[in-house]
Amino acid sequence: MLCFYLISIITVASEYKNSIIAKRVAVFYPSNFDSKANLPSFALVNEQQSLSEIPANWKLRPYFHQLANQSCAAIAVKKGTSLYGTGEVTGTLLRNGKEITLWNTDNYNYKTDSGKRLYQSHPWVLGVNADGTAFGVIADNTWKQQIILSDSIKFISEGPAFRVIIIERNSPQEVLAELGNLVGKMQMPPLWALGYQQSRYSYEPDSRAKEIADQFRKRQIPCDVIWFDIDYMERFKIFSFDKTKFPDPKGMNDYLHNKGFKGIWMVDPGVKVENGYSVYESGLAGNHYVKTKDGKDFVGKVWPGDCSFPDFTRPETQKWWGNLYKDYMATGIDGVWNDMNEPAVFDGPDGTMPEDNWHRGGGDLPADKHLRYHNVYGTLMIKSSLEGILKTRPEKRPFILSRSGFLGSHRYGATWTGDNKGSVDDLKLSIPMVLNLGLSGQGFCGPDIGGFADSTSAELFGHWIALGAFYPFSRGHAAIKTNEKEPWAFGKEVEDASRTALNRRYRLLPYFYTLFHEAASTGIPIMRPLFFADIKDTSLRSEQQSFLLGDNLLITPKWAAKTKLPKGNWRIISINGEKSKNDHFQPDVRQREGSIIPIGNLIQNTTQYKTDSLTLSICLDKNGKASGTLYEDAGEGFGYKKDEYAMRQFTASTKAKSVLVSVSKIEGKLYENTKIYKLKVVLNNKVIESNWLKNTKLTIKLE
Numbered sequence: 001m002l003c004f005y006l007i008s009i010i011t012v013a014s015e016y017k018n019s020i021i022a023k024r025v026a027v028f029y030p031s032n033f034d035s036k037a038n039l040p041s042f043a044l045v046n047e048q049q050s051l052s053e054i055p056a057n058w059k060l061r062p063y064f065h066q067l068a069n070q071s072c073a074a075i076a077v078k079k080g081t082s083l084y085g086t087g088e089v090t091g092t093l094l095r096n097g098k099e100i101t102l103w104n105t106d107n108y109n110y111k112t113d114s115g116k117r118l119y120q121s122h123p124w125v126l127g128v129n130a131d132g133t134a135f136g137v138i139a140d141n142t143w144k145q146q147i148i149l150s151d152s153i154k155f156i157s158e159g160p161a162f163r164v165i166i167i168e169r170n171s172p173q174e175v176l177a178e179l180g181n182l183v184g185k186m187q188m189p190p191l192w193a194l195g196y197q198q199s200r201y202s203y204e205p206d207s208r209a210k211e212i213a214d215q216f217r218k219r220q221i222p223c224d225v226i227w228f229d230i231d232y233m234e235r236f237k238i239f240s241f242d243k244t245k246f247p248d249p250k251g252m253n254d255y256l257h258n259k260g261f262k263g264i265w266m267v268d269p270g271v272k273v274e275n276g277y278s279v280y281e282s283g284l285a286g287n288h289y290v291k292t293k294d295g296k297d298f299v300g301k302v303w304p305g306d307c308s309f310p311d312f313t314r315p316e317t318q319k320w321w322g323n324l325y326k327d328y329m330a331t332g333i334d335g336v337w338n339d340m341n342e343p344a345v346f347d348g349p350d351g352t353m354p355e356d357n358w359h360r361g362g363g364d365l366p367a368d369k370h371l372r373y374h375n376v377y378g379t380l381m382i383k384s385s386l387e388g389i390l391k392t393r394p395e396k397r398p399f400i401l402s403r404s405g406f407l408g409s410h411r412y413g414a415t416w417t418g419d420n421k422g423s424v425d426d427l428k429l430s431i432p433m434v435l436n437l438g439l440s441g442q443g444f445c446g447p448d449i450g451g452f453a454d455s456t457s458a459e460l461f462g463h464w465i466a467l468g469a470f471y472p473f474s475r476g477h478a479a480i481k482t483n484e485k486e487p488w489a490f491g492k493e494v495e496d497a498s499r500t501a502l503n504r505r506y507r508l509l510p511y512f513y514t515l516f517h518e519a520a521s522t523g524i525p526i527m528r529p530l531f532f533a534d535i536k537d538t539s540l541r542s543e544q545q546s547f548l549l550g551d552n553l554l555i556t557p558k559w560a561a562k563t564k565l566p567k568g569n570w571r572i573i574s575i576n577g578e579k580s581k582n583d584h585f586q587p588d589v590r591q592r593e594g595s596i597i598p599i600g601n602l603i604q605n606t607t608q609y610k611t612d613s614l615t616l617s618i619c620l621d622k623n624g625k626a627s628g629t630l631y632e633d634a635g636e637g638f639g640y641k642k643d644e645y646a647m648r649q650f651t652a653s654t655k656a657k658s659v660l661v662s663v664s665k666i667e668g669k670l671y672e673n674t675k676i677y678k679l680k681v682v683l684n685n686k687v688i689e690s691n692w693l694k695n696t697k698l699t700i701k702l703e
């Protein structure tokens with residue numbers, strides 16, 4: 001017996017030893033590491049094999065430390081290092097000196113703990129050294145924990161000792177790409193999800209939602225999605241529709257589809273405890289609910305009153321949950337909004353379920369208490385939703401918006417920054433929030449444009465939508481009992497500003513879509529901090545007003561004071577004839593010298609999207625050269641995974657007094673099908689020529 005015990009210790013020890021698991025990626029185990037209490041990893045896509053020993057000159061190493069009820073890991077940080085990431089956080093872009101708690105919490109108006117814990121947990125820190133080289137640290141565990149950033153990066157967990165993964169690279173971009181390799185990348189969303197989206201808590205009854213959709217078309221303000229918040233349900237019962245307010249959900253969705261809209265509908269995790277309610281009863285029959293420590297179904301209050309909560313750690317429950325989407329999606333629903341999935345429980349301790357509630361697990365997930373699974377409850381929920389939706393509609397790209405999340409949950413869906421408010425502070429805060437989420441793997445995100453809580457003034461809304469046109473996820477939303485916050489609700493000036501803003505977004509869709517493809521294939525976020533433009537320029541490290549979209553556009557909100565700008569010639573460009581210099585609301589959009597931005601036609605929704613007629617905005621560099629790429633696919637479905645896409649490159653070079661523009665194939669078989677472009681070339685901010693480019697070359701005379 002003793003002998004057997006010793007052997008098993010040795011096996012564990014050799015499997016879990018400090019080692020290199022990828023090029024310049026090291027994993028470190030504390031001596032008291034218990035794999036059952038930490039693995040499988042929720043962050044990593046795959047358990048990594050150890051490749052070799054960690055070289056003696058490897059500098060960044062965690063110091064593990066065990067207290068009675070806490071497990072700690074600390075990594076010393078050199079002076080002059082800029083810290084980022086830590087997921088969804090309030091406060092500044094630069095995280096040095098910050099403390100946050102990773103315990104997913106419903107946080108209306110961000111008041112709980114002054115926003116020091118929000119809806120998501122990312123045990124992840126990105127460090128950028130003074131010289132621009134960079135590193136990343138994952139504390140690979142899901143337990144309730146804190147991150148404290150000072151002269152060290154410290155993780156203090158209420159769970160058992162955990163392992164730490166450290167990435168070393170030459171730039172922050174390379175660190176994010178490696179993070180993408182380890183934790184996965186976002187899936188390519190359907191093209192329509194890049195359009196502007198309109199929401200409110202709640203558009204009801206169905207006639208009101210139709211009216212909103214009609215207003216967008218009548219006023220010629222581009223929009224792709226109308227959202228349905230909880231009031232469409234019958235007494236907040238998930239997967240039901242109120243019989244008087246929404247008697248015909250299929251008809252509602254058809255109405256939207258006929259006008260080029262999509263419909264996204266909300267599904268919360270709490271299942272109303274009610275005899276005769278089929279969802280509740282089938283959950284009961286399958287024993288699918290989270291248990292209390294005494295083994296009874298846990299019951300807590302949410303919108304419908306008493307609810308039980310699916311135990312998403314169980315494979316059977318994941319399947320059951322996924323299957324609930326079958327009839328639901330058959331009503332023509334295009335996307336799903338999983339809210340309240342921290343989970344929020346109104347009468348539970350700290351607004352959630354007790355830490356000693358019991359999850360039964362299954363497959364490779366061990367049974368354990370809520371303290372361990374709380375932070376991934378929402379992630380498991382959206383994963384189950386995603387699998388169910390894919391099963392019932394295998395030909396379409398799913399779209400799920402989740403409020404809660406964990407490092408790696410971007411693999412399953414997009415997110416938004418929860419219940420912000422209609423204030424100038426929240427408007428400004430949205431930029432560092434979206435940036436740090438992007439620096440933590442979640443590139444598809446945005447705040448509620450206009451602010452959720454409280455009423456919003458016309459002036460604030462105008463600024464918000466002007467900026468909001470550039471968020472990766474661009475959706476207006478508003479809380480119950482606040483003023484109307486649709487683009488036309490504030491009078492003509494703001495309506496015009498909204499139209500201008502969204503026209504800019506829609507004309508930039510070819511560029512946006514190319515960036516989403518880049519994010520889905522490399523893990524680099526869509527919206528990027530300004531310091532990415534010049535990682536050695538430390539004066540850019542804390543800039544959080546101006547930001548980059550991709551590498552080639554730099555956005556500066558109108559209200560930005562003394563913004564930093566990277567060196568080089570960043571020219572202000574006009575996207576749809578607007579002149580931001582004289583505009584009260586519209587951010588300045590600058591283009592990097594040496595780049596080419598593909599700009600599409602003005603459309604009202606993405607069903608009208610085409611790329612056969614493009615404007616190329618060309619900013620030549622000092623050598624008279626520029627280049628840019630364009631990614632295209634069907635915008636829907638999975639053909640793109642089988643070569644049904646086109647990635648092309650535009651190049652411009654100057655010879656004598658003319659510029660030669662050419663397009664060439666990078667990859668993808670769609671390239672052969674769409675050869676002809678009508679091009680309008682904007683060269684260094686002057687419209688020089690309009691011509692047909694037949695997959696060959698175009699010469700533009702400069703004089």
Ligand code: MIG
Pocket residue numbers: 200201229230266339340403418419452477478479
């Ligand atoms: O307890 O469904 O963050 O966007 O409108 C509030 C109603 C529940 C919280 C979400 C918000 C949504 C609201 N929900």
